[in-house]
Amino acid sequence: MCQDPVTLVSKDNKEYEVSRSAAMVSPTLKAMIEGSFEENKGRIELKQFDSHILEKVVEYLNYNFKYGGTNVEEDDEEDEIPEFDIPTEMSLELLLAADYLSI
């Protein structure tokens, strides 16, 4: 399987690139990428998410990929790992997104 980055498309057609391995953090995305559906071409449309949410999601995927060797879902208490900043106003939307993507 190629290592091309995966493109996530938001409601307003904004595209976000995320590395394949980072995308794999989400089991949902992983299934999409690895299956033989149209998504395996590397373009995943997540039309129900606003771009600012998707941006945050991508940020989290990268963050989790970088630090989350231990599969922690939210911020980790360990000193070296920086806090993942969640703006309060987005929290519910993010919660939904996280549920959807099972991250």
Next chain:
Amino acid sequence: MITNKKIKIIVPEKLGLSGQSFEQSWKIIRHAIDHIYNDDMADLSFEQVYRTIYTIVLNRKGPILYNKLKTYLIQKLCFSRETALRNEARNYEFLETMAELWEKQCHCFKIIGDLMMYMDKVYCKPNRHLEVYDMCLDLFRIEILQRCSPSLISALTSDIEGIRSSGFVDAKHTSIWRILIGMMETLHDNRDNFFLTDFEPVLISTTEEYYDRVIDIKLLTPIQSLKKIKNLKQFENVLDSCFLNADSQNKLKAVLGNVLIWGKLINVIEDLTHEAMKLSDEKLLQEIYDLFSEEKYRITIIESIKSYIAQIAMKIPFKDGGRKKGQNAISWSSGVVNLFHRQRLFLDKIKFGFIRFNNSTVNKPADLAILHDVFTAYFSKEGPLPSEYISTYVDYCMKRANEDGLEIVEIKQDLLESTEIIEMLSEKDIFEKKYKKQLSRRLLQRKSNIEIERWMVRMIKNALGTFFTSKLEIMLRDVCLSFEILQAFRDSRTNSIEYLNFVPQVLTRTSWPFQSTNPIDDSISLPPRMSQILASFEEYYSSKYEERMLKWAHHLSVIEIGCQFNNGYYEISFSVYAGAIFLLFEDYEELTLEEIHELTHIPKEDVKFLVTSMSTMPKCKILKKSSDSGNIKFSVNYFFSSSNRKVKVPVIAGPISSHKSDNFARQTLVDTDENEKCMEINATIVRIMKEEGRFSHQQLLEETMRQTRSRFDLTPSVFRRSIQLLLEKEYIQRDADDASYYHCLF
């Protein structure tokens, strides 16, 4: 919750696709499943289907979806079953179809499972339903596996047998098997997976039947059977490793062991082992041994090895009618020593691993333990004879050491080998006695090399312990000491009559195996030259060791006289008595028996015997007999001739007692043996009873046996005699209530 004013409102209409009805959603899903089954998903949006399911689950329609999905999949599976498996394909094709079907279904299940991920998480797990993928597998099990399990199992087993009889591992077949077995291992009901519950038992029993059938050991020689079985076993192992997990492989290995080795080979294991032994093929033997990895089987092999060696041992002739006892002893012993040595070298190459022996030889390596067992059993069966024979053999080796041309090293090697045998003799006390006697003779007659004797005693000491050799050591010490004394004596008497070469041996009386001195030694009168020396030695000795008493034991001594006959000069060795008689003829031309008796004080009967042996035996006819008007007279036979310069007048150590009755002498010898044994048993019993106070007959017997085992084999009859004796002497007493118990009375 969060009280911030800026809380964003959730956006349900966006995520939930609220506009769709369940029917519409289900259509999408069904459509997707159809595509999945057709392997045509390139145009299908995973995201769309996922979102649909997500919505359904969010709307709490999860249970409906779950059941709907289930029904639909059952339909799909039934369809597959009908189409793919309908035509009753034969074994291998059937297996192929089955494997293909399984892999296809698995693939689909996986994708469906992925699509239903959200439902798994939100609906199945909290409600304790099988996750979608597992549910699919379960459906597969019910709809397909259970329905065709008989045909699947029979097809699989018959295909395996086909490969077995072809003798060639076909990777195509085994990979199919592996897939199917993987399937069976994956699918499980509440108890265990299908493989364990349904297939493995069948596989094991068919394997068992197959191998039971495939080889008929009666038609093959043992070696052939071994080869065949080895090949079969190897093949099956390779085959198994291609499609089974380690657990089942081991199970099948055990089955094979049972069927082939235990079931078949065991019948010929003895022949086989014997064969290997006969060929001295250590590789073969090792192979046989390794084949039987279980201890109980190994013990059988070891028993076979033992029985083989025992058989050979039995073949060593014990008695060969035509020959003398001594020769028998030597040939038998060298046979035994040889056998022992050979088998030891042979068994040494076998790796026996760890084997528990049920007797006292635990701390020995297995090969030695085996030999030990065999020889011990063999010797104890033969009674005291082996002990005597071995001693005679040592005697023979020792005497050879004095001959020229034989390397001491070689002799030591022979002796070393025989010490190992000595250790295993059952009647060690007989050996000791015999050895003592022979050693004394060797020492007194200087037939052997004293260094080797010493070395040998050390070896025996190592083998049997100090207990056996203390007297032997004293004997050796006496001999050496005597030599020193002689040196000192000679130095002190420079003017002594030197042409008589006098060699005294001062012996510690208790350590030498002689009953006592001969009563006639006190009264005998020796030729003056001899008695002179004896007197002067006596004087010297008592001046040196005041408190000691010297007593001459002429019957042990040897005298050598050089004498010029008509045909040449001969050196004749005599017993002291015969020598004294012969020396009389220096002064007298002719003598009657009566006159000899008067001159020497040797009893008449003995005089007659000695003179007769000197005048009639063809080898040493140095006296001649002439009859003059009824008066029988003897004189020197100057016409004596012999091919050897050294002539020996045959003497037995104690001619006086031995000529009376050979049988009688033997009787007393055995008697004293028995007595000593008896005394030792008594002492042991008393020791035990002192410790225990009260003991049953059986316990006492066993304990006594254990304690005396190193010396001899205790027989119950001898033991009973001892008990009787002790009862009479009131050392012990029978229990008043239970006659089988004894009490200690002191």
